Amino acid sequence: MWLWFSKLGSPRWFYELSSKWLPWLYAAMAILGLVGLTWALLFVPEDYQQGETIRIMYVHVPVASISLACFPLMAVAGTITLVWKMKLADMVAKCAAPIGLWFTGLALATGAIWGEPIWGTWWAWDARLTSMLIQFFLFIGVVALRSAIESPDNAAKACAVLSIVGAINVPIIKYSVEWWNTLHQPSSDYSMDPVSPNPPEVWVPLFIMICAVYVFFVITLILRTRNEILVRERRSQWVKDLVARA
Amino acid sequence: MTQPTSTSSAVTVSTSAAFVATLKRDLLVAFKRRNDLLNPIMFFLIVVTLFPLGVSSDPVELARISAGVVWVSALLASMLSLDNLYRADYEDGSLEQLLLSPQPLYFLVLAKNIAHWLIAGLPVVVLSPLLAYMLYLPQEAYVTLVLSLLIGTPVLSLIGSIGVALTVGLGSRGLILAVIVLPLSTPVLIIGAKAVTDIMFGLPVGSHFALLGAILALTLTMAPLASAAALRISVN
Numbered sequence: 001m002w003l004w005f006s007k008l009g010s011p012r013w014f015y016e017l018s019s020k021w022l023p024w025l026y027a028a029m030a031i032l033g034l035v036g037l038t039w040a041l042l043f044v045p046e047d048y049q050q051g052e053t054i055r056i057m058y059v060h061v062p063v064a065s066i067s068l069a070c071f072p073l074m075a076v077a078g079t080i081t082l083v084w085k086m087k088l089a090d091m092v093a094k095c096a097a098p099i100g101l102w103f104t105g106l107a108l109a110t111g112a113i114w115g116e117p118i119w120g121t122w123w124a125w126d127a128r129l130t131s132m133l134i135q136f137f138l139f140i141g142v143v144a145l146r147s148a149i150e151s152p153d154n155a156a157k158a159c160a161v162l163s164i165v166g167a168i169n170v171p172i173i174k175y176s177v178e179w180w181n182t183l184h185q186p187s188s189d190y191s192m193d194p195v196s197p198n199p200p201e202v203w204v205p206l207f208i209m210i211c212a213v214y215v216f217f218v219i220t221l222i223l224r225t226r227n228e229i230l231v232r233e234r235r236s237q238w239v240k241d242l243v244a245r246a
Numbered sequence: 247m248t249q250p251t252s253t254s255s256a257v258t259v260s261t262s263a264a265f266v267a268t269l270k271r272d273l274l275v276a277f278k279r280r281n282d283l284l285n286p287i288m289f290f291l292i293v294v295t296l297f298p299l300g301v302s303s304d305p306v307e308l309a310r311i312s313a314g315v316v317w318v319s320a321l322l323a324s325m326l327s328l329d330n331l332y333r334a335d336y337e338d339g340s341l342e343q344l345l346l347s348p349q350p351l352y353f354l355v356l357a358k359n360i361a362h363w364l365i366a367g368l369p370v371v372v373l374s375p376l377l378a379y380m381l382y383l384p385q386e387a388y389v390t391l392v393l394s395l396l397i398g399t400p401v402l403s404l405i406g407s408i409g410v411a412l413t414v415g416l417g418s419r420g421l422i423l424a425v426i427v428l429p430l431s432t433p434v435l436i437i438g439a440k441a442v443t444d445i446m447f448g449l450p451v452g453s454h455f456a457l458l459g460a461i462l463a464l465t466l467t468m469a470p471l472a473s474a475a476a477l478r479i480s481v482n
Contacts, residue, residue: 162412
């Protein structure tokens, strides 16, 4: 276990291993994405209230769920950076921040597109929208701090501290805002009962889409991390060999 | 055999003495530079004055937004004065001495944060009833406003301290401090302003104060740890 852990911390090992993972991940994303999208866009019945508009849910919910997972991920990676000084963890944290920023932005954008026909407005000061917006600002803060500090080591540690503080703050923001004002529908329960308001024919494609977008997120994260590894290790022999071979 | 740690020149200072000394020093420095002392209050006053000019002078409308205006202005005033917390100490090297001192950094940071609150937070709290009067805040809300600011502004100092500690080493920071600190401060703003608005509508506000108190307890114990860690990173 500890050997595996220290090995995983080696950027070279991760680079080599991830190149083996990537084809599988591409395949998984292609299958899940194709099945999920066709199902969601063509075969899911129209919602009795929202009509065709409901289909944007199949993009909105996966994107939003990942944007929520990103801050805890950065906090965990940051803790590993601070405690074990693992280089790879910081590279992952660095690459996760802009992706999280994008996904939060996408969740806000798709939410606005969904909200316009349903709530009749692009934006409302609703609890979830507001907490997403504040999370968007928190991501901007992490990205800005990273780019403002010149020394990579200091930037790594500073961003780790900020990510941990932010991750503690995200639930507090969420609850305070929720308690402040709420209009957004709560998450629906999943049910196997075909006559429930949320039958399997609605949520199974959603589940597939969530998986697809998660795989997409992992692929993006791995690709960015691989670039980061090459940049940071550009003076090491194995990267030089790799470039010479290419 | 003599103890290896005690040399003839070393003076042992207890943590509490160091805490008091740091607090006193920061207050003294602030008193010597009157600008630092006056700027947060002046800023608070001016920002609050801008709202009637920008929104409306109508008493009903102003009363409705008064709680939020006072709270947002207090938040901005606290943030604007954050630089005093570590900036000058970083530039003249005394921050390094603070980090090298044998006492736990947690308490020294806490002392500096308390000093910042006494300089930038407490005057705002004291001045807030006057500004609330100018904004036609209903009479029954005064106590709630002052109390919520009294519990809330220390949190702003403590959270802001993390942001300054993270950015103190940067040459040109621009707005990065605000980008980091403001989102983290939103829960206090929400709860504090809502407490005042709710009392205006005759709603109970006990839970608001419980939440504010919980946030204060959390930041009082955790935030100096993060500030201390951030300072050690920034002053490398």
